[in-house]
Amino acid sequence: MSTPALAARHLDAGHGRTVVVDDLTLEVAPRTVTALVGPNGSGKSTLLMTLARVLRPQAGEVLLDGSPLARTSSVEVARRLGVLPQSAVVPTGATVREVVEQGRYPQLGAWAMLRRRDDTAMRRALELTGLTALADRRLDSLSGGERQRAWIAMTLAQETGILLLDEPTTYLDVRHQIDLMNLVEHLRDDHAMTVVMVLHDLNQAARHADRIVALRGGRVRADGPPRAVLTPTVLREVFDVDAVVVDDPVTGRPLFVSR
Ligand SMILES: Nc1ncnc2c1ncn2[C@@H]1O[C@H](COP(=O)(O)OP(=O)(O)OP(=O)(O)O)[C@@H](O)[C@H]1O
Numbered sequence: 278m279s280t281p282a283l284a285a286r287h288l289d290a291g292h293g294r295t296v297v298v299d300d301l302t303l304e305v306a307p308r309t310v311t312a313l314v315g316p317n318g319s320g321k322s323t324l325l326m327t328l329a330r331v332l333r334p335q336a337g338e339v340l341l342d343g344s345p346l347a348r349t350s351s352v353e354v355a356r357r358l359g360v361l362p363q364s365a366v367v368p369t370g371a372t373v374r375e376v377v378e379q380g381r382y383p384q385l386g387a388w389a390m391l392r393r394r395d396d397t398a399m400r401r402a403l404e405l406t407g408l409t410a411l412a413d414r415r416l417d418s419l420s421g422g423e424r425q426r427a428w429i430a431m432t433l434a435q436e437t438g439i440l441l442l443d444e445p446t447t448y449l450d451v452r453h454q455i456d457l458m459n460l461v462e463h464l465r466d467d468h469a470m471t472v473v474m475v476l477h478d479l480n481q482a483a484r485h486a487d488r489i490v491a492l493r494g495g496r497v498r499a500d501g502p503p504r505a506v507l508t509p510t511v512l513r514e515v516f517d518v519d520a521v522v523v524d525d526p527v528t529g530r531p532l533f534v535s536r
Contacts, residue, residue, distance in 0.1 A: 285327075306471075319492040330354055355382075355437075359435040363475075368416065402431070406433065407453070488501065
C-alpha cells in the first residue's frame, strides 16, 4: 500500500484523563472515503478530532502522509487537512463570503499572485455548496442547513488533500444530503482527495464510502468495505439493532432495514 494519508498508531484519545479511544490503530489510504460509524458516545468525534490535531493524543501517535502530526507545523497541517467539526461558533455579523474566505488563510502567502487563486478557490467552494446566491448574506441570518453548507464551503476553500468531516449531513435536507455525498465522491475521484467522515446514517455510509469503520466503546469492532461491515451480526453487536440487510436496488450496495 502507498503511504497512508493518515494513520493512527496505538492511539489513546479522550478528554482530560478520561480515555475514550483505546489503543486504536488505523491506516487511511489516499483517495478513499472512509465512514466512521458507531453508537452515541462511542468515540467517533474524539477520534476524528485527534486525527485533526484538535485534541492531543493521550498515547500513541497520528501520522499525516507518514510524518508525525505532532511535529508538523500548524500552518502545514491547515494546508493539508481540512476539518468540519460537529458544531462551530457562528461569528456575529460575518457574511458567508467572509466565513468562506477564512478557509483561505492557511494558503495565503506573501505573493499577491496568489489572490487570483484565492478568488477561484472561494468561487468554486461557494458553487459546489450551492451558496453563490447567498454569499453576501450574514451567517447568523441563515437556516441551519444553509449555515452547515457555509462551514463545508469554508473547509473546501482550504483546498486540502484530506477532509475530516464530523456529521456533515446534519441539518441538510435530503436533496442537499445527496449533493454533499456526491460531492465527496467527486472530490475523491476527480481531485484525488481523502475523506474521513463521521456518519450516523448507515445506509448513506454504505452507499458512499469505500470503507466503514464501526466503533463501540472506543474500539474498532468492524472495519472493511460496506458489504463486510453492514451485516446483521455487526448491526446487533455494535448498535443493538435487529435488522435485515438487502441489496440497494439502485446501487447494489448493502441496505439495512430494522425489524
Ligand atoms: N469535551 C469533553 N469533555 C469530556 N468528555 C467528553 C467531551 N467530549 C466528549 N466527551 C465524552 O467522550 C465520549 C465519546 O464522545 P464522542 O463525542 O467522541 O462520541 P461520538 O461517538 O462522536 O458520539 P455522538 O454520536 O453522540 O456524536 C462520551 O462519553 C462523551 O461524553
